Amino acid sequence: MSENVIRCPLCGASQSSLFDRRKFRGELVTNRICSRCGLVYQSPRPSDQQLASFYESEYRQVYQGSQGPTQKDLATQAGRADALLDFVQLRVRNFARHLDIGCSAGTLLGRFRGHYGCQAIGVEPGKAYRVYARGQGLTIYPSLDAMRAKETEPFDLISLAHVLEHLPDPVAYLARLREAFLMPSGWLLLEVPNLYAHDCFEIAHLVSYSEHTLGQVLQKAGFGLAAVQKHGQPRSKILPLYLTILASPRSELSRFGEDQIQPERFVGMKRDFGMFRRWVMQRFFPRQAWISV
Numbered sequence: 636m637s638e639n640v641i642r643c644p645l646c647g648a649s650q651s652s653l654f655d656r657r658k659f660r661g662e663l664v665t666n667r668i669c670s671r672c673g674l675v676y677q678s679p680r681p682s683d684q685q686l687a688s689f690y691e692s693e694y695r696q697v698y699q700g701s702q703g704p705t706q707k708d709l710a711t712q713a714g715r716a717d718a719l720l721d722f723v724q725l726r727v728r729n730f731a732r733h734l735d736i737g738c739s740a741g742t743l744l745g746r747f748r749g750h751y752g753c754q755a756i757g758v759e760p761g762k763a764y765r766v767y768a769r770g771q772g773l774t775i776y777p778s779l780d781a782m783r784a785k786e787t788e789p790f791d792l793i794s795l796a797h798v799l800e801h802l803p804d805p806v807a808y809l810a811r812l813r814e815a816f817l818m819p820s821g822w823l824l825l826e827v828p829n830l831y832a833h834d835c836f837e838i839a840h841l842v843s844y845s846e847h848t849l850g851q852v853l854q855k856a857g858f859g860l861a862a863v864q865k866h867g868q869p870r871s872k873i874l875p876l877y878l879t880i881l882a883s884p885r886s887e888l889s890r891f892g893e894d895q896i897q898p899e900r901f902v903g904m905k906r907d908f909g910m911f912r913r914w915v916m917q918r919f920f921p922r923q924a925w926i927s928v
C-alpha cells in the first residue's frame with residue numbers, strides 16, 4: 636500500500652503543504668512541498684515493497700507498453716548518451732572504471748567505454764533490460780548489493796541518469812555511494828527532470844528537483860558541484876527539460892546539518908512561470924520545442 640512521507644527527504648521537516656495533485660495513467664499522484672526547504676516530493680508514495688516489484692517488471696510495461704527495449708526507447712537512450720558524453724568529456728580527461736546505476740539497455744555504458752576505454756559495470760533492476768545489456772557484452776548486476784559481492788574496487792565515475800528522482804532517500808543513497816563505491820578523486824554524474832520545465836509528476840517520481848534543491852541534496856550527501864547544465868537534449872532544442880550535474884566528493888567533510896540547508900523560495904511561482912514558458916515555446920516553436928524520436 637502507499638504510505639505517507641512523514642519527513643522531508645532533504646531537511647527532515649514534518650511540515651508540508653499540497654503542491655500538485657493529478658491522475659497519471661490511472662493513478663492519483665500527490666506532490667507536497669516542504670514548508671522549510673522548498674523540496675517537492677510525492678506523498679503518499681508507493682511503499683518500498685511496491686517499488687521493488689514495480690522496477691523488476693511492471694515499470695517498463697506501464698511507461699512504454701513493453702518490458703524490453705523498444706526502438707523508440709533505444710533511440711532516446713542513444714541521444715541522451717551522446718549528450719552526456721559531450722558534457723563529461725569537456726571536463727574529465729580520462730578514467731578507468733565506470734558504474735552506471737539504472738543502466739537500462741547499457742547504451743550510456745557502451746558510449747563511455749567506446750570513448751574512454753574504461754571498464755563498464757551496470758546495475759539494472761529490470762530483468763528484460765539487464766538481459767539486453769548483457770547481450771552488449773556489459774557486466775550488469777540486478778542491485779548494488781549483488782554488485783558489491785563481486786566488484787571490490789571503487790569507481791572513478793558513477794552515473795545516475797534519470798534515476799535519482801525515483802529514490803525515496805536521495806541524501807542517504809548518494810552518501811553511501813560516495814563512502815562505499817566512489818574514489819575520493821572520482822566523479823558523480825547526475826541527470827534528472829527539471830521541475831521548472833518538465834511535467835515531472837509521474838507515479839514513479841518520488842522527488843522533483845530544481846537546480847537549487849538538487850544542489851542542496853548533493854551538498855548534504857558530501858559532494859561539491861563541478862558543473863551544471865540545463866538543457867533539453869535529446870528531446871528539445873529550446874526547453875530546459877533536464878538538469879545535468881557533475882559533482883565530486885568534498886575533501887573536507889564538515890557536517891552539513893539540516894540547519895545549513897538553504898531553503899528555496901517562490902517554488903510554486905517558478906514552476907508556474909516555467910510551465911507557461913514551455914506552453915509558449917511549444918505553441919510558437921513546436922519543432923524546436925519537442926523533437927519526436
Ligand SMILES: [Zn+2]
Nearest residue numbers: 643646669672
Ligand atoms: Zn525540507
